Amino acid sequence: MSTAPAAASRRVNVRTPEVMERVQAEVEAHYKSALVEAVRARGSVLQIGNTTVRLAREFGFCYGVERAIDLAYAARRVFADKRVFLLGEIIHNPEVNRQLSEMGVISIPVGKHEEEVSKLTNDDVVIVPAFGAETDLMKLISSRGCMVVDTTCGDVMSVWKRVRGYAKEGFTSIIHGKASHEETRATSSRALGDDGNGHYLVILTLADVDFLCDYIRSGGDRQAFLDRFSSASACSVGFDPDLHLNRIGVANQTTMLKSETEEIQRRLQKAVEDRDNGSSSNFKVFDTICGATQDRQDGLFHLLQQPLDLLLVVGGYNSSNTTHLVEIGEQQLPTFFIRTAECLTNLEQIVHFDLHLKAEKTSYSGKLADTGNPITIGITAGASCPNNLIEDTLVRIFALRGIDESSVGVAAGIG
Ligand code: SF4
Numbered sequence: 001m002s003t004a005p006a007a008a009s010r011r012v013n014v015r016t017p018e019v020m021e022r023v024q025a026e027v028e029a030h031y032k033s034a035l036v037e038a039v040r041a042r043g044s045v046l047q048i049g050n051t052t053v054r055l056a057r058e059f060g061f062c063y064g065v066e067r068a069i070d071l072a073y074a075a076r077r078v079f080a081d082k083r084v085f086l087l088g089e090i091i092h093n094p095e096v097n098r099q100l101s102e103m104g105v106i107s108i109p110v111g112k113h114e115e116e117v118s119k120l121t122n123d124d125v126v127i128v129p130a131f132g133a134e135t136d137l138m139k140l141i142s143s144r145g146c147m148v149v150d151t152t153c154g155d156v157m158s159v160w161k162r163v164r165g166y167a168k169e170g171f172t173s174i175i176h177g178k179a180s181h182e183e184t185r186a187t188s189s190r191a192l193g194d195d196g197n198g199h200y201l202v203i204l205t206l207a208d209v210d211f212l213c214d215y216i217r218s219g220g221d222r223q224a225f226l227d228r229f230s231s232a233s234a235c236s237v238g239f240d241p242d243l244h245l246n247r248i249g250v251a252n253q254t255t256m257l258k259s260e261t262e263e264i265q266r267r268l269q270k271a272v273e274d275r276d277n278g279s280s281s282n283f284k285v286f287d288t289i290c291g292a293t294q295d296r297q298d299g300l301f302h303l304l305q306q307p308l309d310l311l312l313v314v315g316g317y318n319s320s321n322t323t324h325l326v327e328i329g330e331q332q333l334p335t336f337f338i339r340t341a342e343c344l345t346n347l348e349q350i351v352h353f354d355l356h357l358k359a360e361k362t363s364y365s366g367k368l369a370d371t372g373n374p375i376t377i378g379i380t381a382g383a384s385c386p387n388n389l390i391e392d393t394l395v396r397i398f399a400l401r402g403i404d405e406s407s408v409g410v411a412a413g414i415g
Pocket residue numbers: 062063064065130153154155156254255290291292293321383
């Protein structure tokens with residue numbers, strides 16, 4: 001194997017018709033569900049006896065995730081004789097990442113990207129996940145001469161375009177997102193602009209926003225500001241709140257909660273106007289929540305208009321858009337964030353991720369336990385959750401109510 005780095009990475013197109021035909025069959029076998037499609041076709045409701053399951057109008061894989069998975073599978077097939085690496089996770093779902101690992105795709109953990117990429121050669125293939133990757137890392141991959149299969153979602157690239165534009169016009173990007181999230185790290189790197197002189201600040205909570213708004217209006221303790229944001233790697237190197245908050249442009253991670261993002265935009269605009277005697281010329285905003293995230297949040301709001309006893313949100317615990325679905329559900333009814341159907345341990349226990357404790361725990365659900373009670377359970381899932389996991393959950397719910405899988409299939413019209 002060659003060890004000499006080549007001059008530049010080679011972006012490769014692996015989506016040839018022959019490859020995609022095979023890949024799509026494989027992807028369907030791994031992640032599709034005839035049962036889920038059948039329930040969807042019946043109005044997204046399945047009732048057997050006194051047990052009813054309602055699916056959200058929109059849930060599960062989005063176009064960006066489908067494309068990323070297709071490309072990753074295609075890369076493995078096209079480069080069957082090469083080492084194929086993946087920067088972190090292709091998407092935030094353990095089942096999908098497990099499948100790729102079983103296919104021989106080697107994940108490079110997020111904290112080891114620079115160290116491990118530095119060892120790659122021009123005979124290696126690197127898959128860039130749907131979230132994208134930081135510019136410095138892309139340059140490093142390029143310097144190693146690796147072949148690159150870039151699955152970055154187009155909606156993420158739209159955000160990059162926006163923050164690059166802010167930098168070009170001398171505006172600091174205020175990014176609503178999680179500073180450590182792969183997508184936000186990639187976006188932050190683009191906010192430095194093409195010349196690297198731009199700046200950014202990442203805010204996550206409304207408390208962050210209020211702190212920032214106070215500083216915009218009347219200044220304050222510069223060191224306290226830097227302690228709050230630079231310790232969490234949430235601002236650009238050299239960021240100075242006394243210099244870099246004069247002109248701000250707001251963008252967001254594509255998967256944030258729409259209502260919260262709108263509130264953040266509103267508060268920031270008001271702060272700038274208060275400081276600038278009513279003028280908003282030093283404020284720009286562009287809503288960068290992607291259509292798929294929006295559709296899943298809207299689909300859940302629609303589902304919540306029906307009477308439900310319980311809501312199950314299925315997905316990876318580190319999935320941003322899934323987390324926000326849980327937040328929406330929790331405001332209205334008992335909501336459990338489960339990774340797989342196995343989290344429904346038995347009739348009395350649900351293993352789930354508690355967003356507030358940031359840990360998995362086990363809670364009791366008496367409603368599932370008593371088969372004499374009529375119950376209605378809602379199910380939704382984020383953009384990174386495959387339908388086979390929804391099917392498992394559906395089947396498991398009915399099994400816990402004493403209804404076997406074949407009866408579920410018959411009731412859905414596929415038995
Ligand atoms: S959630 Fe949105 S940004 Fe992320 S992959 Fe899907 S469509 Fe793209």
